[in-house]
Amino acid sequence: MVQFQIGLELTNIVNPLTQAISALGSLALVDAIKKAGSDVITEMRLASLIGRHRIDEVMDFHFREAVAKADKAFISRYVDIMLESGSGPTVQEALKNPALFSMVVQLSALCFSHEHQSLASAMVDAIESIVREAGKGTESIPDYVSLLGTLRACQQQTSAFQWGPLYESVEYKIEASIMHPNPERPGHQHKKSKITKNTSLELPRFKQRNLPFVVLQSLLMWLHSLQNFPEHRLLHLSCDTGISTIIVWCHHVLGLGVVVRFGENEITFGKEPRNLIVEDCDPSAVRATLLDPADKHEPLFTLVSDDSDNRISREHRSQAYGFGRKVLEHAKATEDEMHYWSHWITARALAMLRALDRTSRAEESHVQTFTDDTTCSLDESSESWFPAPADSDVLRAGQFLFISLESNKLEKLVNKPPTLRVMQRINWPALVALTLSIARVQVHDLEQCSNLPLSLDVLWQLEKVDHEIEESSTGVVTQQPPDLIKSFKFLSRLLLGSMFSEEYVGQSVLVSAWGWSIFFDSVDALDPADVSISTMRVLCGVPSRRGLRRARITDGPIDLYTMETTFGQTLSEKPEIVFYPGVSTAKRGSVLIGHHSDAFSVTQWFDWDSIDRDEKSKKNRRTTKKHKYGFRFMQEICVQAEPFPHSLRKKFPGRELKGTLKITAMYPTEK
Numbered sequence: 001m002v003q004f005q006i007g008l009e010l011t012n013i014v015n016p017l018t019q020a021i022s023a024l025g026s027l028a029l030v031d032a033i034k035k036a037g038s039d040v041i042t043e044m045r046l047a048s049l050i051g052r053h054r055i056d057e058v059m060d061f062h063f064r065e066a067v068a069k070a071d072k073a074f075i076s077r078y079v080d081i082m083l084e085s086g087s088g089p090t091v092q093e094a095l096k097n098p099a100l101f102s103m104v105v106q107l108s109a110l111c112f113s114h115e116h117q118s119l120a121s122a123m124v125d126a127i128e129s130i131v132r133e134a135g136k137g138t139e140s141i142p143d144y145v146s147l148l149g150t151l152r153a154c155q156q157q158t159s160a161f162q163w164g165p166l167y168e169s170v171e172y173k174i175e176a177s178i179m180h181p182n183p184e185r186p187g188h189q190h191k192k193s194k195i196t197k198n199t200s201l202e203l204p205r206f207k208q209r210n211l212p213f214v215v216l217q218s219l220l221m222w223l224h225s226l227q228n229f230p231e232h233r234l235l236h237l238s239c240d241t242g243i244s245t246i247i248v249w250c251h252h253v254l255g256l257g258v259v260v261r262f263g264e265n266e267i268t269f270g271k272e273p274r275n276l277i278v279e280d281c282d283p284s285a286v287r288a289t290l291l292d293p294a295d296k297h298e299p300l301f302t303l304v305s306d307d308s309d310n311r312i313s314r315e316h317r318s319q320a321y322g323f324g325r326k327v328l329e330h331a332k333a334t335e336d337e338m339h340y341w342s343h344w345i346t347a348r349a350l351a352m353l354r355a356l357d358r359t360s361r362a363e364e365s366h367v368q369t370f371t372d373d374t375t376c377s378l379d380e381s382s383e384s385w386f387p388a389p390a391d392s393d394v395l396r397a398g399q400f401l402f403i404s405l406e407s408n409k410l411e412k413l414v415n416k417p418p419t420l421r422v423m424q425r426i427n428w429p430a431l432v433a434l435t436l437s438i439a440r441v442q443v444h445d446l447e448q449c450s451n452l453p454l455s456l457d458v459l460w461q462l463e464k465v466d467h468e469i470e471e472s473s474t475g476v477v478t479q480q481p482p483d484l485i486k487s488f489k490f491l492s493r494l495l496l497g498s499m500f501s502e503e504y505v506g507q508s509v510l511v512s513a514w515g516w517s518i519f520f521d522s523v524d525a526l527d528p529a530d531v532s533i534s535t536m537r538v539l540c541g542v543p544s545r546r547g548l549r550r551a552r553i554t555d556g557p558i559d560l561y562t563m564e565t566t567f568g569q570t571l572s573e574k575p576e577i578v579f580y581p582g583v584s585t586a587k588r589g590s591v592l593i594g595h596h597s598d599a600f601s602v603t604q605w606f607d608w609d610s611i612d613r614d615e616k617s618k619k620n621r622r623t624t625k626k627h628k629y630g631f632r633f634m635q636e637i638c639v640q641a642e643p644f645p646h647s648l649r650k651k652f653p654g655r656e657l658k659g660t661l662k663i664t665a666m667y668p669t670e671k
Contacts, residue, residue: 032089035547038153039146043090043100046142046150049127050106051099052224056255063105066161067091073541075510075517076524079591081553081600083517083541088157088549090150104154109253111155112163112453113209113245115313115498120148122310126217156542156549159515162451164319166252167209170244170269174206174260177267203316203330205280206262210314211242214303218288219249222301225290226256230273234291238281241314246278315497316457317514320438321450324401324431327459331425339404345428346398346405347413349435352481353388354414387534387639388481389439397438400446401431429469430462434494437487442535449538453514455497466493484520484639488536492518508599509631510553512542519553522635527586528606531638545593545600555630556594556603589626603628 030040055063070086087095094100110119121144128141142150211219215237225233237246243260247269250256257274260267268274275293286305292298318326324345328338389397399405418428441449467490468482482490492511493500495518505511510519517539521532542549589605608625 029089029093032547033093033153036088036090036153036157036549038090038150042142042146042150043103045127045140046107046147047097047099047103048140049130049220050223051101051103053102053106053254054227055102055105056253059105059253059255060101063108063158063161064095064101067158068095069160071541072544073539075519075537075539075543078588078604079523079593079602081543081545081593081602083539084544084549085515085541086157086160088153090153091157104158105253106249107151107154108158108161109163109249110211110245111151112317113167113242113248113315114211115315116148116151116155117498118311118313120144120151122213122216122312123147123220125310126213126220129217130221156515159451159453159540162319163248164317164453166248167244170247170252171207174243174262174267175204178206178262178265205240206243207316208241208314209245209316210312211245212239212286212305213309213312214286214288214305215239215242215246216312218290218303219246222290223250223254223256226250226275227254230256230275232292232294234275234277234293234296236277236279236289236291238279238285238287240281240283240286243278243280246276250276313498314457315455317453317455317497319450320452320454321400322403323454323456324398324434325403327431327456328402328426330456333425341426341428342398342402343405343409344413344416344418345431346394346402346435347410347416348418348428348432349394349398349439349481350391350410351414352432352436352479353391353394355480387484389436389534393439393443394435396443396446397435397441400438401435427460427462429464430459430467433462433467433469433482433487433490434459436481437491440484440487440535441491441538445538448540449516451540452495452516452538454494458494458497458500462493466490484533484536485636488518488520491536491538504552507554507632508552509555509602509635510543512551515542516540517543520631520635522631522638523553523602525631525634526588528604528629528634529586529638531634533635533639543600548595550595550598550600552599553631554596554599554601555632556592556601557628558603558630558633559627592628601630603630604634 033040033043067087070084070088070092073083073085075081075083090100091104094104124142124144124147128138131138131140218235218237222233222235226235239246247258247260251258251269255270256276257270257272258268258276258278259274260269261277261279263280283305288303289299290301292300324342325338328341333341395405395407395410398410438446468486469479489502489505492505492508495516496505496511496513499513509523510517512518517537519537519539521535521537522528525531542551543553544550587607589607591605592603594601605626605628608627
């Protein structure tokens with residue numbers, strides 16, 4: 001009889017929704033879902049598996065309210081690529097289909113706590129095991145690539161719902177119960193070893209959100225039975241990680257009653273019947289057991305972990321607003337330590353700005369060109385100019401990351417060396433680099449990106465080669481802050497997480513992940529030499545063009561040769577400064593956009609009014625030439641080109657010479 005029940009329930013798991021595809025209504029919707037990165041067949045297969053689970057009424061209401069809105073934002077006045085945020089075709093259809101909606105909510109919760117590639121791989125293996133147990137064909141098993149696309153589409157289109165506070169509230173309740181257990185509980189023994197001072201920034205087990213493979217498989221198999229037969233099914237999970245994920249998924253999303261046990265400590269979630277028991281255990285004892293409450297001594301089904309199981313990597317993220325404070329909390333900082341460290345880290349970022357020559361920094365961050373036929377001689381001792389954030393930008397970034405800062409306390413800490421306790425407990429150079437990177441985000445963007453999900457795991461793992469901040473133990477700071485290109489790479493690393501690579505980001509003018517995008521302002525530049533070299537943009541949304549979504553924007557084919565015929569006027573031999581009047585007459589032409597598997601590739605044509613030398617007549621003649629550039633290329637040449645020194649600008653009072661380019665950098669010699 002038991003075997004018959006097991007077989008019947010497994011058969012129900014792989015029973016497809018035969019009318020689901022016809023309910024989609026049109027091929028246009030199928031095409032829209034595909035363009036957004038998902039796959040209709042994969043969605044149907046997943047809906048037949050987990051779409052039968054009933055979403056808790058409270059979760060149903062708040063989730064629908066959060067994700068229903070869709071929005072679009074232009075990133076350029078000249079390129080028809082926009083950022084799409086909120087519900088896309090997958091979520092819009094799910095709002096009308098209960099099975100698809102259930103699937104989307106559950107996948108969204110799982111995507112927040114797991115690295116997507118390893119989660120997709122584990123789900124394919126788990127579904128294959130379930131199908132094999134049911135004796136069904138492989139046609140019910142989704143392929144890895146399509147499943148990964150569906151996971152990412154669900155995550156991107158539901159990024160407006162904030163899972164972070166929900167996970168943190170569960171973990172806080174568990175931690176509070178362990179640290180302050182109920183002394184009246186019979187047989188209570190408080191085991192302090194469960195919570196230890198975390199000097200290595202390693203998370204305690206109950207805060208490690210990745211599910212063990214056998215736990216994932218058991219929940220995919222038996223959650224439907226737990227909901228439909230609460231009096232006749234009891235699932236006992238022993239796991240070393242993923243406890244908060246189990247509670248969020250099973251209790252908050254599906255409304256099941258859950259009991260969590262840590263040694264003698266017991267924490268309850270929800271009302272009776274609590275037919276899901278989660279118990280902390282060592283990694284070698286991970287297992288899942290399905291029981292009938294009427295006969296708990298005879299398991300109906302048991303899954304045991306072994307070395308061949310698929311390993312799922314965790315994602316531990318926190319919203320950008322208060323991110324620095326969250327890092328200090330995980331370092332087990334006391335309130336006094338948190339107050340001091342947040343001020344000291346911000347002061348350290350200010351100290352790097354003070355290392356610059358204050359008189360040589362421009363008030364504005366845009367490179368300007370001028371058209372006057374003016375010459376000037378310079379000596380080699382001319383002051384340098386560096387496009388750095390202002391003090392107010394760094395203070396704003398510190399307040400954003402640490403929430404509470406007192407500006408009057410920063411000056412006293414600017415040249416104060418780090419304490420040994422700071423150097424041992426936190427990766428303070430990475431936090432300084434983050435503060436300087438956030439200081440480069442445009443002010444109106446910063447006000448809207450509080451929910452930007454940054455990876456705590458990545459920040460803890462960063463080394464000097466990643467953030468390029470000297471780990472000096474002295475109070476004297478001589479290092480200049482990272483430039484805009486380095487800040488873009490650093491912030492992109494925290495957004496992308498495990499997806500990051502030097503090549504991936506180094507070729508991009510825009511990168512997108514988790515429903516957010518970071519990009520340079522060169523996409524909206526009117527002149528290739530007039531690009532912001534001090535600020536970057538951060539907005540909610542995924543780059544999209546005519547419904548097709550991609551994860552980044554890269555450069556298409558560009559010109560890489562020297563314009564030898566362009567007439568230039570030498571302003572200085574040492575250092576070499578050449579002025580090209582034709583630069584100020586650049587006009588934007590057509591835009592060419594190509595599509596790759598994960599990126600839009602963009603090439604921008606420019607018309608140049610140039611001056612050529614006619615060797616026969618010995619006269620100059622004005623001509624128009626066409627040249628093509630990519631936005632990443634434009635950004636790099638403007639950041640890396642040498643600006644006019646401050647001493648030159650002082651010779652022309654009233655002129656707009658805020659860092660005019662040494663334009664020779666615009667035309668690299670052909671290799």
